[in-house]
Amino acid sequence: MSTSEPSADGSLPEDTEAVRRALVAWYEADHRAYPWRETTDPYAIWVSEVMSQQTQLDRVVRAFEGFVERWPDVEALAAADRSEVVGFWSSHSLGYNNRARYLHEAAGQVVEEFDGSFPETPAELQELQGVGPYTANAVASFAFNNGDAVVDTNVKRVLYRAFSVPDDDTAFEEAAEALMPDGESRVWNNAVMELGGVACEKTPACDTAECPWREWCDAYATGDFSAPDVPTQSAFEGSRRQFRGRVVRVLGEYDSLPLSELGPRIRVDYTPDGEHGREWLSDLLSDLADDGLVALDTDGETTARLRQ
The missing domain is CATH 1.10.1670.10 (Helix-hairpin-Helix base-excision DNA repair enzymes (C-terminal))
Structure with a gap:
C-alpha cells in the first residue's frame, strides 16, 4: 500500500x-477550466477571488465574464460609478455588497498609490481595501507565482x-x-x-x-473519511442579504424613493405597521447607510438613495 x-x-x-x-x-x-485559470492578469484574478467568496463557481463564471467585459482593467473599474458596480454585484447575487464597494475602492488605490500596477507580494496586496490574507496570497500565487x-x-x-x-x-x-x-x-x-x-x-x-x-x-x-467541520452559509432566500441586494437594485433604478414606495418594491408582504414594515426597513437602510452604500434624507418622510 x-x-x-x-x-x-x-x-x-x-x-x-x-x-x-x-x-x-x-x-x-x-482540470476544471475557469477563465481566471487561463490568465496571469492580477486584475482578473483578484476580481475572481473576491467573487468566489462563499459563491458557487458556476454563478461566478457568468458574473466574472460580464464584469471584466464591462470594466476590463483596474483603471476602468476605478473610474466607474460605484453605484453601477454595486448594482452589478447585487444583480448577479454575489453576496455581500460591501465586497463590490471594496473592489471599487481598492481599484482606486492601485491607480493612485501604485501607478496602476498591482503589488506582487501577499503583504503588499493586503494594503488594498478589503483584501485579507487568503485573497492576497491567492493573487500573489496565481498572478505572480509569488505566494505561500x-x-x-x-x-x-x-x-x-x-x-x-x-x-x-x-x-x-x-x-x-x-x-x-x-x-x-x-x-x-x-x-x-x-x-x-x-x-x-x-x-x-x-x-x-x-x-x-x-x-x-x-x-x-x-476507509475513515471523516474531516473537520465545514461552516455552511445561511440560506440566501428570504435572508437579510437578499433584501439588502433588492434595496440596492431598486434604488439603482430611481434617483430616490420614500420608504412608503421603497418597501412594497422590495417585498410583497410589506405593510407599514407590520412585522416587515417601516421599522424593519429603516433598520435595513441604516445598515446600508453605515456601510456607505445608501444615503438617507430624514427631512420630512425618510427617503433613500444610492450613495455616489
Missing part, C-alpha cells in the same frame, strides 16, 4: 517529491484525510508549506485546491477522480 506511512501526529510521507510530482501531473493532465501555500477549507480536508494533519490552523499551515515546492505556488496551489474540489470533497471520489494521493492517503487506507 503506502511506501512511507505517515505517523499518527500528522507527519508527511518521507518521499515528498513523489507526492508533489503525482499531484502536479494529475492536475496538468486534466494556500490553506482553504478544501486544502484542510485533503491534509486532514491524507496525512492525518491535526484539525489545527497552525498544523495545516505548516503541513501545506512543507509540501509546496519552492517557487511553484501558481501550479501547486491550483492543483491542491483542485484535489479538494474534485477528488476529496465531503463525499470523496478517490477512484472515479483518480486521486493521485491514494498511495499515501490515510483515509483511503482505513
Whole structure:
C-alpha cells in the first residue's frame, strides 16, 4: 500500500517529491477550466477571488465574464460609478455588497498609490481595501507565482484525510508549506485546491477522480473519511442579504424613493405597521447607510438613495 506511512501526529510521507510530482501531473493532465485559470492578469484574478467568496463557481463564471467585459482593467473599474458596480454585484447575487464597494475602492488605490500596477507580494496586496490574507496570497500565487501555500477549507480536508494533519490552523499551515515546492505556488496551489474540489470533497471520489494521493492517503487506507467541520452559509432566500441586494437594485433604478414606495418594491408582504414594515426597513437602510452604500434624507418622510 503506502511506501512511507505517515505517523499518527500528522507527519508527511518521507518521499515528498513523489507526492508533489503525482499531484502536479494529475492536475496538468486534466482540470476544471475557469477563465481566471487561463490568465496571469492580477486584475482578473483578484476580481475572481473576491467573487468566489462563499459563491458557487458556476454563478461566478457568468458574473466574472460580464464584469471584466464591462470594466476590463483596474483603471476602468476605478473610474466607474460605484453605484453601477454595486448594482452589478447585487444583480448577479454575489453576496455581500460591501465586497463590490471594496473592489471599487481598492481599484482606486492601485491607480493612485501604485501607478496602476498591482503589488506582487501577499503583504503588499493586503494594503488594498478589503483584501485579507487568503485573497492576497491567492493573487500573489496565481498572478505572480509569488505566494505561500494556500490553506482553504478544501486544502484542510485533503491534509486532514491524507496525512492525518491535526484539525489545527497552525498544523495545516505548516503541513501545506512543507509540501509546496519552492517557487511553484501558481501550479501547486491550483492543483491542491483542485484535489479538494474534485477528488476529496465531503463525499470523496478517490477512484472515479483518480486521486493521485491514494498511495499515501490515510483515509483511503482505513476507509475513515471523516474531516473537520465545514461552516455552511445561511440560506440566501428570504435572508437579510437578499433584501439588502433588492434595496440596492431598486434604488439603482430611481434617483430616490420614500420608504412608503421603497418597501412594497422590495417585498410583497410589506405593510407599514407590520412585522416587515417601516421599522424593519429603516433598520435595513441604516445598515446600508453605515456601510456607505445608501444615503438617507430624514427631512420630512425618510427617503433613500444610492450613495455616489
